[in-house]
Amino acid sequence: MAYWFELAAGGLITGGIYAVVALGLNLQYGLMRIMNISHGEFLMLGAYLTWLGYTVLQVNPLVFLPVVALALFALGVVVYWLCFQRITRTAPAVEVIEARSLLVGFGLMFLVQNVANLIWGADYRGYSFLTEALDIGGARFMTNRLVVFAFAVGASLLLLAVLRWTLIGKAVRAMMQSPTGAQLVGIDTRFLHPVVFGVGIALAGVAGALLSMVYEISPGMGEPYTVTALIVIVLGGLGSAARCLLGGFLLGLVETFGMHFTSPSLKMLLSYAVLIAVLLARPKGLFAR
């Protein structure tokens, strides 16, 4: 019994990380149709910042989280102003925004990844934090994984709460539903777009900070997470944060149980097979209405 519990919990923990990575991208795409393919690179920056904070400044990674979030929020806003604002303003159609933001995303990916490569080099960095094992109901977990899970879920729920109950959140949801309608009722898209983009990047940075506690970091670590984020978004259905969270958990569980019943080698095969099956059966996402 403890065995299955541990298996399922492992899947949920992995899924929680996937979810928080995907949430940021979901916000950006759902609101502005910006396909930020460089999303994972900001995750990587968050990881490096945290690592620097821990090894150079001796600051606890959890305490450093808000700093990372703020720093990456600021960076996100600047990136939006420099790179994406022009596209959303001048593009004649939505598909054009998607296509052009994709290209700009590539450019950013090259830029950010290789600046990191230049500064820190390509070899792996790592540190150990909260690596003791915790026994819960007969199942053992590494403390840092549990902490990551808690924070990931916490951040996601916080975002959901903001979106549902604050004025700003409602404005964002309104814009996602109908951009023109939102403008008609006086919502200032000029202000909200950079803010939402910045929040998306901040979430990526937070995910990276959390991940750095468990895994090794390197300049190329972000790309696989971008891909995972895309899968999660599509699984859950674009535009909804709650469904994104569910999509993340689902992917985590599919991977874990799939690996167990077949073979770890088939992990990626399973993830993509599930993605394609879902897209074919329910193109709007698994949980869409």
Next chain:
Amino acid sequence: MGTTSFIKRAALGVLAAAALAPAFAQDAPVRIGYAISRTGFGAAGAQLSQEPNYIMWAEQVNAAGGLNVKGKKRKVELIGFDDRSEVETLVRTYEKLMTSDKVDLILPPWGTGNNFAVMPLAQKHGYPMLAPTATGRKLLGMKNPYFFALLQQPDVMMTALAEFMKARGVKTVAVVHVDELFGLEQMGALELALKEKGIQIVEKKSYPIGVKDLQPVLNDIKAKNPDAFVSLSYPPDTFLITAQSRAIGFNPKLFYAAVGAAFPVYRDKFGPAAEGVMGLGTWNPKSSPAAKAYFDAHVARWKKEPDRWASAHAWAGLQILEQAVAKAGLDRKALRNAIASGEFNTIIGKIRFRNGENISTPGVVSQWQSGEFEVVWPPQNATSPAYFPKPNWK
């Protein structure tokens, strides 16, 4: 009055200058070209074990006056490019270096696949390559006269491991291996070696590189209670497997992790918890005074330690090149013959080749003991006796 003497003095000066000119004349530098992974998935390995050695070697050689080419010293000029971990870019760059730039010598790229891709070019244009990060019988099976593999081949390393196990009475082993060429080859070699020694494999699982969670697999293995656990893994999986084994309290008598255990970052990350972990290594600063000198120079230059496996082979390859060029000059055919037939002194001992394989450096097993990756088997190469069984995770 002074005109004649002036002319005389001038003439003397010109003659003197002409006589001394050869000593002042700048000889053309020896141009050494290569392409290596500075970005992409190969970069982590290449930038730890290989390229820093290339650069440091050229600097050291030039600081000592230059490369000895059959008695004459000439400066070394390194011409290095990023291959982006892409085969097409790699092949094209070497084509450029060999045919357009016509460099004097080449240095090999990182990794088995990349070395495969460059081998035909090396043979076609006649450039010897001394490869420190390529393994596999297939490579040597190509019988390329210009290719020399420095690293111990999988069968050599796995046989050493099996011998150690036999000597300590290990009866059962569980193995996980990465789903890559490296993992498959090591697995094949290990299976053969263990069968020969009568040791039983109780569990065998493979996994894809970059997997994020192997706790279920490790739990299953723990339940089978093997004497030994062998992880034929790459970083970052080596780190993951170590951390998760420790978390679930899986502590067999022998814990072996292939690639990554030799990296300094492994010890930095796990600290005292690394104690007793075994892996692929060959040397440490205690192996010889020359090794210590190399270690210190590397740390001083790059502010980071070399790894305890392939870094030394990379340096040894450069030493071999240096000694061969001193003897045979830059005639690449003569150079190739000199490498194939000679015996060379390097920081990992004497090295000689047979059919392109380094037959001098033995297969060894290394183990982390008090912050250093000691060579613990076979006894004649050991820098320290082995801890067996493995102490419990700290």
Next chain:
Amino acid sequence: MKLRHSILATLAAALVLSTMPWLLSDFALAMTLTCLMYAGLAVSWAMFCGATNYLSLATAAFFGLGAYVTTWTSGGPLPYGVAVLLGGLLAAAFAGLIGAAVLHLRGAYFAVITFGLGELVRHAVTYYEKAFQGTVGRVIEEPPEAVTIYHTVLLVSAIAVITALVVRASRLGLALRGIGADEERAQTLGVNARHAKILGFALSAFFAGALGAAMAMRWTYIDPPTVFNPFIGFQTVLIAMVGGAHTLIGPLVSSVVFSLLTEFLRLQFPYLFLILLGLLLILLVLYLPGGLASLIGRWRWRKSNA
């Protein structure tokens, strides 16, 4: 007629290019080969995706499949040329099959699923090789001559350009452009969107597969990450869009410029070049959104209005 002239021009250019192996150094020839490959990839991609505005990231999958056909058949009785053709056909068949399933999706969904398919194929081939063939990579023992490879790639790319020209002037091309403009309306006007899309997708995939099959022989050691390299797919999309995906000349010019520029940057700035490339790309998209083709258009307009 414009079409006939364009086809003749293409053939003439191909004839000139076919003499290059005897005129250029090894390296310059390799550069030309790269330009030709990307020209073929970009033009065939734009033929379908430029017209219909469907963003496909499946090029890497088709390329890799083709590469494995020549890899699996090398050393056997099948001659190189036939294997290349087979590679193209396999890729086209695969595209037709999955096209029937996924071409009803649009926009980001389509892009993501085509990317996912590429990765799925890669992992499937990887698993097959490891589990059933006990190997990861394969060594090509007797590759064809470099000159043969060059001429094959040249031929495939030239045919790709000619096909794109013919399609553009044909009913299929009209149908594809109609779908790109307004799919529902095109259907009410009698276009069988489903058939047109599948055909266009498969045709475009054929060339990607054939080029993969041709190029693989150059690399001696083939394993899934090498040939199913998503970067090939990204670069194809980049080149086509930077050139101007709605035109033919745009991707052609762009493939040459892009390949040469990337190589120049890589050789001149060994440590910085990807950073410079990223910067250039961002600037290009932001300030020249119509792609290089729009520059050509502007120049023509200025000439005619001078």
